[in-house]
Amino acid sequence: MGQFGIGQPLRRKEDPRLLQGRGQYTDDVNVEGQFWGAFLRSPHAHADILSIDLEAARAAPGVKAVYTSADLDADGVPDMPCEVELADLAGAPMWKPMRPILARDRVRFVGECVALVVAQTQKQAREAAELIEIDWSPLPSVADAREALKAGAPILWPELGQNTPVHWQNKPSLEADAAMAGAAWRVDVNIINNRLVPAPMEPKAALASWNEQEGESLGKLTLWAPTQGGRKIQANLAKRYLRIAQDRMRVISLDVGGGFGMRGQTYPEYVALVWAAKQIGGAVKWRADRTETFFSDYHGRDQVNEAQMGLDEYGRIVALKIHTLVNLGAYMAENGPRMPIEGGGRIIPCCYHVPHFYFSVKPVFTNTVSTDTYRGAGRPEANFLMERLMDAAAEATGLTRDEVRRRNFITEFPYKTPMGYVIDSGEFARGMDEAMRMAEWDTFEDRRAEAYSRGYLRGIGVAAFIEAAGGRAPTEDMRVRAELDGTVTIFSGSHAHGQGHDTVFSQLLNEFLGVEPARVRLVQGDTDVTPKGSIGTFGSRSSMMGGAGIKASCEKLVAKGVKIAAHLMQSEPDAVTFSEGVFHAGGSEMSFTEVATAAWDATRIPEGMTPGLDEGHNFQREAENFPNGCHVCEVEIDPETGIAEIVRYVAVDDCGAVLNPLIVHGQVYGGVTQGLGQAMIEHALYDAEGQFVSATYMDYGMPRAHRMPFVEAGFNTVACRTNPLGVKGAGEAGACGAPPAFIGALVDALRDYGVTHMDMPATPEKIWRAIYGAQFDTQKSDGIYAEVT
């Protein structure tokens, strides 16, 4: 069993099916007699709707219904709330707007839903949507958070009177100010963390179906949609929007083409479609096209950070002050303002001990689509800022970049952060040493000189980072059932959409029950079938939350199995042991499958016992866990074009106990790719009029495989002390380490040109301007990039 157990590099069980095109996605589902929906979206960044004329659309061929906010209002469907509660230091709560499902009287970003057309075919629905006539009265708009705070900027919410709904601070800045005043060195870093689109391969899609056959008392709404586990969406749709019992709503997520944090939310499209299905008493299907995906999926990042750090004469941090602006978009998404304050706040100030920490955050409304969770959700932003500060500290103090980090790493655990979170474990210096060793840091200067002799500029960057995994929802519900045919089914509350749970959870069953992975079936993503306490997958939580739930379920199965085995082998339960899938009693033995089969036969089990081996466990975590690691990136710049090529990339991860190294490395590669995408080419760019000008793949730079480096991945394993498997998350680490490692390398390569920082995406033009900078205005290019063939 060692071959398939914990720690083995088992290949992904799910791949043959997915790679051979046998996946089943939402768009693959159809029900008899379904209608199609199409949304009319706002072409304006900010405008009043003076009137809407639906007559032509309603009369168009095949049209069943056309809905606007008036219809939803008439039925009492409420607007969408933000779930985050914040207050300023005086205790005044954050002001929160509500988002109408379909725009009411005013639109506030390009792509906002205005009307829903339901017709017999998709084409009819789209064509009818084009017939809706709206009399718009455009308003001035603003897309950039800094611009939105300037006097005279267009105001998104007149009832608030300004564009920031709260000024949140962790505490007054007095202590940090005093400590800063006494610092031997002070470094300032001002950075922009660029806005990104999550860009899942599968666009949003939905099929909402009202099943009347079961009669009014059992009638049920089903929503097929790509989610990260539909339980919360089920609860929202049922209780808030439709006002039906939660179980009268069923949410099914089949295969999902990428989550990245943007699939957990109850999007307005889902609400409108489910409501429309109920209205017409039938089914309505919808599939976003790529442009809608760009316009309406919640975006990620988009922060502006200004920070000052003070160090003593030994290079130890004495104080840190951070001022962050986070661009919320026009409305507040479910988690919007949570990104810097809780998303990043769970780890900030990252791997370092900071005695006096002041943190100020202003969320800002702009005429853009909302921002919300995206791979790392605040932690990549926090780590990027801290690592830029540490590089600046090295520059100021004259210490090497690794030494200044070493002098400030947290070394004693458990460690309580200034924000009150407790980090259980970590060996940050050891991880950095290992990454630098793997990357041959100490011979870098030779490589720099060699590159220089060829006319290229080389640089190397190091980035230590810390993550927080398994936060927020503190429980997860898992169930394991032994079947009669020797297979075992996992009913999983957590939800895989690329993470490989089928493989990893099978390894856990192999470890705990001795069952072969080929005999394990994973059932997930159906609120009628998965445990009622299921939550889903986000924030790198599944190894801990799902894994521990499986472990506990297996322990219950074994405990019951021991009693049954004792009964069948005429022994005492105390005398029965279970190991490697076999129950032993004296000289006799029974396999797990034999006992499981017997367990379902009421005549073969102890009297009074409920038949079956079917056990669930609602795991409640003690604490979240703190994955961490260190990346080293080496770049070579062609100074004539400004193109930076990554020539070496090392990622060392502490994700606690490693359940499957292949899967972890896969997560790291994906995260690194997203991180490098952010650092090199990705930019969700709005122009001054609030038009989203990089909203196609012809303009938005998705990282391509051929430009990605080979990542040498290593482990610096420190088992987590606060969960039964000793695991830490692995999903978001790569996206935290890559941006600072790359930018650090770039700045190192350009040091001779006086470059101390470069904002992302660091396009060739920006790099070229840094080199030939004197004659040009370096701020001029906000643009995207290019590469030579």
Add this chain to the structure above:
Amino acid sequence: MHNFDYHAPKTLDSALALLRDKEDGKIIAGGMTLLPTLKQRLAAPSDLVDLATLSELKGVRRDGDEIVIGAMTTHADVAANADVQSLIPGLAHLASVIGDPAVRHRGTIGGSVANADPAADYPAAVVALNATIVTNKREIAGDDFFVSLFETALERDEIITSVRFPIPERAGYEKFRHPASGYAVVGVMVAKFGDKVRVGVTGAAGSAFRATDFEAALEKSFTPDVLLGIAVSPDDLLSDIHCTNEYRAHLVNVMARRAIAAA
């Protein structure tokens, strides 16, 4: 996508007749540019006339001191063609760096040239090699073909049948590619015909143009270094979210020097 009628004519004449007779007929070649436009509902032709069945528009042949490429020849076929590879390797290279493999196996030279995207690659070769665009009606000199952004000398019912490329002594193409789209942010082809040199620049401006300052210098000495001091004016060049005109002007020089080195 709006509805349209689809036609697959068997002869060039019937293709032309369809174009003349239909209210708003449009040619479809590889569809790599046209189909996305239709899907985004930015165009709504009444009829599509597919040239795919016209085998006489496909293929590459040598004709004296020219290479003749049929309008319906895909980029991949041009890149892989033995004559192109041996006689104008710079052109084979150009075709091999268009877009991605899927685009290269569908997109055609006729479609690319007719579309006159300012960031397309072929226009650099049309200009630098002084190619002739052959249509059902006439022959159009490379220098006269590209009028402006997405605009050519073609008339509504005119079909490109082939493009004739004179075989140069040497030619090289170098491209600074946009990683999102694969198109040329700047692409330069430099071609030497005896003591004459032609430099075609694409991507940098509204349509492909000749860098005549470069040509004059290169006719004196066909080496990359002679271009070092020759600045390109950014004034008439494109500036967009991807690159400023100043950067494009700089890249024209860099790409030209690299094209010479590759020639």
